[in-house]
Every structure is written in structure tokens, then in C-alpha cells.
Amino acid sequence: MSMLGDAAGGAGRYLDDRLGLAKVVRKNIRKVFPDHWSFMLGEITLYSFIILLLSGTFLTLFFDPSMTETVYNGAYGPLRGEEMSRAYASALEISFEVRGGLIMRHIHHWAALIFIAGMVVHAFRTFFTGAFRKPREINWLLGVALLVLGLLEGFMGYSLPDDLLSGTGLRIAEGVILSIPLVGSYILMFFFGGEFPGVDLIPRMYMVHILLVPGLILALIAAHVGLVTYHKHTQYPGAGRTEKNVVGYPLLPVYAAKAGGFFFVVFGVICGIAALVPINPIWQYGPYDPSEVTAGSQPDWYIGFLEGSLRLMPNWEIEFWGNTLSLNVLIPSLVVPGIMFTIFALYPFIEAWVTGDKREHHILDRPRNQPVRTGLGVMFITSYTILWIAGGNDIIAITFGLSINAITWFMRIAFFVLPPLAFWVTKRACLGLQHRDKDKVLHGRETGILMQLPHGEFIEVHEPITPEERWRLTSQEIQRPAALPASADGNGVAPRGALAGKLRSKVSRWYFEDRVEPATPADVHELESSGGHH
DSSP, rough: OOOHHHHHHHHHHHHHHHHHHHHHHHHHTTEEOOOGGGGGHHHHHHHHHHHHHHHHHHHTOOOOOOEEEEEEEOOOOTTTTTEEHHHHHHHHHHTSSSHHHHHHHHHHHHHHHHHHHHHHHHHHHHHTTTTTTTTTTTHHHHHHEEEHHHHHEEEEEEEEHHHHHHHHHHHHHHHHHTSSSSHHHHHHHHHHHTTTTTTHHHHHHHHHHIIHHHHHHHHHHHHHEEEEEEEEEEOSSTOOOOOOOOOOEEEEIHHHHHHHHHHHHHHHHHHHHHHOOOOHHHHOOBBBBTTTOOOTTOOOOHHHHHHHHHHHHHEEEEEEETEEEEHHHHIIIHHHHHHHHHHHHHHHHHHHHHHHOSSSOOOOOOEEEOHHHHHHHHHEEEEHHHHHHHTTTTHHHHHHOOOHHHHHHHHHHHHHHHHHHHHHHHHHHHHHHHHHHHHHHHHHHEEEEEEEOTTSEEEEEEEEEEOOHHHHTTTTOOOOOOOOOOEEEEEEEOOTTTTHHHHHHHHHHHHTTTTTOOOOHHHHHHHHHHOOOO
């Protein structure tokens, strides 16, 4: 043991002399991490990606990304004698002949679904609590880029086996690329290497899937974690929490032990789901045939909104200069998602422009205290959900015996009606919660106990809230609409940027209208002095 200790100490001194590791370790070993449960969402995403790398490495050893035709003579009887690509045949071999291959495929697929779900939920936790504000705007952009790369990686992943379902998805992708004006055919030839389903598509997509996109994701995750370490964690309002004082657990030994245990919890849950809930049974679909389409074809959940937008779009086409511009494909598959993700990515800068808030923020908002932002987030989720449901309009029609045309028209109307309605309902709910918080601060917590006064009046008994809770309910920032800029100077000349200033003032007034002024400590003191608490 002493020899091992001496060797380890010598190795440590050797590395420290050349890399200066001791200083870095001493600086970060006591770094404090907040202990709120919502921070685990990012950890679930990170651990799912690690599981993806491990399971993907295993599958890489046995998968053959070749479009060479072969006759299947493997273990799965119903497909023996069928002509198929080597890619599909090797996927069948992994499923039925490689020891542990099927469970590893399931683990890989479920980890991909949870990886993207974790990013989505983590992104909305960041959005609703305002964790994207200065100085974390770049980290927000990295997160949106990670989400887009995750969607691309997932789509390519379930397209690799070259079965009938994945081939149907690739045929749709081909149509989307061809709908791009002027350059669509060139982009198709660049990525597909020829007419679909040529011999180059699966090998090219395989290399992008196992090398390029995972490398980009790994680099963005490293940058994301590095910025979190540099800027320190945000934290929820509470006693002892300030812009500079982080409350939580140190990296070693507490947080490292918790994080390690949580990794194995996530790993165990994914393995349990993979063992109990099979997914993507490619042997039931058969090899890809351009003349066939699988009945009830449905993509993975995160691509469902693109499927739904395609199904809802009317068949609009424009003829010009002898060419056809397919708006029925271009708008739902590229324009609508592009607008949604662009606004989502630029929102931190839009909100900073509207509110005029350029300060650094390390304390998170309660969503109810930002009713417009919370309403916009729910509006976005509602739009996504409607498109996602519309992607299964045929399944809904068959299951419930309804008209698919009636469902399609209902979803078209709902896409324009329900999101604004969701925004209004959410905003009113947030304002109502703010009023309740203010009443709780001023009058205490309702106990449900009624008391009759000597003159016959009935009142409800309230009990005072704790100082910590009172501080939390009154700690939100008081924001005001941006002032309207001067219309002209003494010489009648409008100042530079006057038009943009007026627009900003109008949007700011809309953003902060109907706000609820929080109770101040002076209000509480005045009420207590006058005996306002029952």
C-alpha cells in the first residue's frame, strides 16, 4: 500500500509540475452546487448522452453501413430469402444473433429519446425562471444549438437500419430538401450522393451520426458546462441566497457522491425501460421498398411536430418561370420550424431590449412574477403540442372513428386559436397568483378557521407567515415600462432611433401591463402597526 501511495504521489507531483493541476483542483474542489431538484434535469440530459456514447460504441462494432444488396439467411425466419441491404441485415443480426444486441439497441434508442426530452424540459426550466439573462445569453444559444443537433442526430440514428419505416422518413426528408428554391437539388446531391435511395446515403449518414454530430454535441456540452462553472450556478430565491452567495453542497465529497449515484439511477431506469418496453421492431417493417409505405407510420416524438405541420398545410403551389414552388412542403417543414427556433434562440436579447434590463442576474424568477414571459412559453408549448398531435391525425381518426378531414380542419383552426388563448389564461393565472402572494404577505396564511366577532361578523383567522417565506414573496424585482423617447428637440429634429424607441416603449407597456406591485417591507410594517393581522 505504501508503494502504491508513493507512486500515486509521485505521479501527482509530476503532473502538477507540468500542468499546474494543484491550483485548479484547490480552486474548484469546494465549488458549491445548488441542491434544487430542477437542476437534475441538466444532469439527466448529460447522463443520457454518456449512455448514448457507451451503447453506440457497442453497436458500432457490429453494424455494417453498406447499401450493398444481399440475401438474408439469418435467425429471423419470416425474412429468410429476402433481398435487403447489408445495413438492414446487420441490424437484424444485432437484434437476433449478437449476445445482448437487442437490449443494447433498446437502451440506445430510449437513451436518445430521454436525452432530447431532458434538453427540452431543461430549456423550458431555464426559460420560465429567466436563467438565460445576462451573463448567460451565450449559454442559452449553446443550449438551443444542442437541441437542434440532438434532433438531427436522433433522426439520422433511427434512419440508419434502412427498414421500411426509416426509408419512409428519408423519403419525406428528400421532399423537404427538394422544396428549397433554386438550390434544393444541389443540396440533395451533396448530402444524398445521388438519387434516393442511392448507395451512398447510409454510409455518409453513418459517418455523420457517429463522428461529426456527436463531436459537435460533445464540444458544445463542454462549452456549456465550462460557462456554467465560470458564471456559477443560478439559484432560486430564498433565505441566504444572494447574487454572490450560492447555497448548496460542495463538489467534493457531497456533490460528487450524489452525482455519481444519480448517474447509476438514470442508467438503471433507462435499462429497465429498455428491458420492459421494446421499441422500433425493425423486423416487422421489412427492408425499404420505394413502392411501399408502412401503415400508420409515425416518427419519434421529437420529429412529430414536423410531421404534423406537413399534414396541416394546405396544398399551396406557385408556378413561375416554368418551375413549381412547393409552399405545401417549404412552409411547414422549413419556414415554420425556422421561425419558432429563431425566436426561441433570440428571446434573451428580445426581452433585454424590451425591458431595458442590462444587469447581471444570478437569482431566478418565480414564473408567476413574469406573467408575459410565462404566457409566451406556454403559448410556444401549445403550438408545438398541436402540431405534434396533428402528426397522428390518421391514427386518431382510425382509433375513434372520426373524419380525418374534420380532424385536420380542427387542428388548423386550433393552431391559430389555442396558443393565444393559452397565453391569456396563463397570464391571468400568474396575475392571480401574484395577488394571492401579496395578500398572504399582508394578511397572513388562511387557516380555514372562522371566528365570530362580538357584533356578529364572521371573519377567517389568518396566521402570520415566516420571515423567510415573507422575504421570498417580496423579493421580486419591480420593473417598469420603458419611457417614451422625446419626439423632437428644441429645433424640431427627432432624435436618432426615435422610431425604434417608440416601438420599444409600446412593446414594453404591453409586457408590463396589469402588473401587480409586490408588498414592500414598509407596507408590512404599516399593516402590523395598525393591527391589520387577524
